[in-house]
Amino acid sequence: MGRAPITERVTTAAKGDVVVFLIGMRINRWRAVRHWPPVLAAMPRMLRELSRDKSLGMLGYRAYTAGPRTYTVVQYWESHEKLLAYASATRRRHHPAWAAFNRRARGAKGAVGIWHETYIVPAGSYEAIYHGMPPFGLGEAHGVEPVARRGERAAQRLAD
Incomplete structure (x- = not known):
């Protein structure tokens, strides 16, 4: 089962800059079955690799669907340097998956689309504030602490 909700008000324990990476795909043509399943299957493999080896820098993630054809993963990273290092590491899962996507994309005529956005x-x-929630989002990635340590109001926490 999931983790129990934290009953008091807490906020993220993140210190310094926060790196948020959004990545996703969209199936544009369902009948182009040879093109989109490999793209869909690549992300869980990368997430397993990143989750097993914390030294790579991913702190946590959440996967979402927006209808049957659009998939998004929100990732939290230690630093943009570690994110970029993972993206370019030839011996990690991302690099071969990216090369394979580019090979397939040439003949796929837009059957599947991918996107990403990086925020530092x-x-x-x-x-952030969490009340009656199990660890989630930024709080799950960086841990949580009592709201009073960072300020009772959002404006106080933003001035931190």
């Missing part, structure tokens, strides 16, 4: 959020430009 400076310290003092993010805040």
